[in-house]
Amino acid sequence: MKRSQFLQHTSLLATGLFLSNNVFAINDGEYPGNRPLLSKRNFRSAIIEDAIVKFKAGVKNKELGWLFENCFPNTLDTTVFFEMADGKPDTYVITGDIDAMWLRDSSAQVWPYLPFTKTDDKLKKLIAGVINRQTRCILKDPYANAFYKDDTKISEWKSDHTEMKPGVHERKYEIDSLCYPIRLAYHYWKTTGDTQPFDEQWKHAIHNILQVFIDQQRKTGHGPYHFQRSTSAATDTLPMGGYGFPVKPVGLICSMFRPSDDATIYPFLVPSNFFAVVSLRQAAEMVSTLQHDTSLATQLQALAIEVEVALRKYAIVSHPVYGQIYAYEVDGFGNHNLMDDANIPGLLALPYLGAVNINDPVYQNTRRYVLSDSNPYFSKGKFAEGISGPHVGMPDMAWPLSIISRGLTSTSDDEIKYCIDMLRKTHAGTGFMHEAFNVNDPTRYTRKWFAWANTIFGEFLWNTYQEKPHLLID
Numbered sequence: 001m002k003r004s005q006f007l008q009h010t011s012l013l014a015t016g017l018f019l020s021n022n023v024f025a026i027n028d029g030e031y032p033g034n035r036p037l038l039s040k041r042n043f044r045s046a047i048i049e050d051a052i053v054k055f056k057a058g059v060k061n062k063e064l065g066w067l068f069e070n071c072f073p074n075t076l077d078t079t080v081f082f083e084m085a086d087g088k089p090d091t092y093v094i095t096g097d098i099d100a101m102w103l104r105d106s107s108a109q110v111w112p113y114l115p116f117t118k119t120d121d122k123l124k125k126l127i128a129g130v131i132n133r134q135t136r137c138i139l140k141d142p143y144a145n146a147f148y149k150d151d152t153k154i155s156e157w158k159s160d161h162t163e164m165k166p167g168v169h170e171r172k173y174e175i176d177s178l179c180y181p182i183r184l185a186y187h188y189w190k191t192t193g194d195t196q197p198f199d200e201q202w203k204h205a206i207h208n209i210l211q212v213f214i215d216q217q218r219k220t221g222h223g224p225y226h227f228q229r230s231t232s233a234a235t236d237t238l239p240m241g242g243y244g245f246p247v248k249p250v251g252l253i254c255s256m257f258r259p260s261d262d263a264t265i266y267p268f269l270v271p272s273n274f275f276a277v278v279s280l281r282q283a284a285e286m287v288s289t290l291q292h293d294t295s296l297a298t299q300l301q302a303l304a305i306e307v308e309v310a311l312r313k314y315a316i317v318s319h320p321v322y323g324q325i326y327a328y329e330v331d332g333f334g335n336h337n338l339m340d341d342a343n344i345p346g347l348l349a350l351p352y353l354g355a356v357n358i359n360d361p362v363y364q365n366t367r368r369y370v371l372s373d374s375n376p377y378f379s380k381g382k383f384a385e386g387i388s389g390p391h392v393g394m395p396d397m398a399w400p401l402s403i404i405s406r407g408l409t410s411t412s413d414d415e416i417k418y419c420i421d422m423l424r425k426t427h428a429g430t431g432f433m434h435e436a437f438n439v440n441d442p443t444r445y446t447r448k449w450f451a452w453a454n455t456i457f458g459e460f461l462w463n464t465y466q467e468k469p470h471l472l473i474d
Helices: 003-010 046-058 062-071 074-078 103-118 121-140 175-192 200-215 270-290 294-314 361-370 400-408 413-425 451-467
Strands: 080-085 088-093 168-170 316-319 323-326 378-380 385-387 436-438 441-446
Touching: 046 062, 046 103, 046 451, 062 413, 062 451, 074 103, 074 451, 080 121, 088 103, 088 121, 103 121, 103 175, 103 451, 121 175, 121 200, 175 200, 175 270, 200 270, 200 294, 270 294, 316 361, 323 361, 385 400, 400 413, 400 451, 413 451
Parallel strands: none
Antiparallel strands: 080 088, 316 323, 378 385, 436 441
């Protein structure tokens, strides 16, 4: 089921089920376990269990300990399917309530476990399996964003006006869908030293990514990708014959959809182009070091430099209140869209992805902008404040991902504590994070089972526990 469809039909069924007398948080001292029974868990890692024990022992707030225990292992407990295929690890990862593997989500879901792979060989193989399956997906169709485990399965979106193939769940082309697998692969390599996933097939996938990015600079035409869907939702389809609104070729890369899977307005999506610069350089280092392919590495580096130069020239605009800030989308003609979306990559999350320095003055100006009512998708209510977006189709619906991004990119102890406290008070008694919740009534939320939000919240808590444990004392 598509995410927005899930929202429309089932997302608010839980309204009113978890009301309490104290800002929707459980405060009776009893926190029953919300994890599957041990025999029902998809994957077990002793080192992750040890981290849970350590966190709960070191954090006085029992509710935070309970949330960490529920959320941090949620990807492993419920969404990963590991096996050995042709002698190689193979891991299929669903998002939670949708039985499909997004390149973005699957990368982000296992990302927080990377530091633990140094002492857990099973966990290392699990993530190697994700990399191997992502390679297969990119070789199948680098323009697709989500895939099935069964390579022969026909999608519910088979009627989309694009080149759908068996095994492809959805074919919404997004820059970040190709960046996330590189990010995961690069840091897996740096963390473990393992080179087995990075064979000729993997290098071929990098070739595919490079070709897509070059084609989508649109210097010699639209390129091969087009997409339209018969729908009443404008964010689910592309105008202009399925190629999107026009751009002027200036060196940036088009992304026809945002990380939310919503259509872009101006196709040069700025945060995703920043992400591409980082990913292209990481891929260049890998193919140079591991495959000794200096020609491919040079092409990857050259594109990274070209996009970086274009970002400096076209992505920065002057705001009457906040000064020089990054636009969310541009078209190369001088038009720009000022906003931020809750998803990652967004402008707020750029330092988390290593795409900008956290002290970059333009980023800091942008940060102030996106966390203000000047951002049309910033919502502030009785219980929380955060960034939303058009994806859920309702106002005042903040995404926990945005609050987590804010905390992960903050240098302020007070702000980090504020973000943790908002998340603690708005899970509506479920013990889990959600896709979005109403800032005036957290019991109105979307997606009861959204593993990325759960696991990255666990990452946020674990990082805080490791680096700033004093913030978790109260």
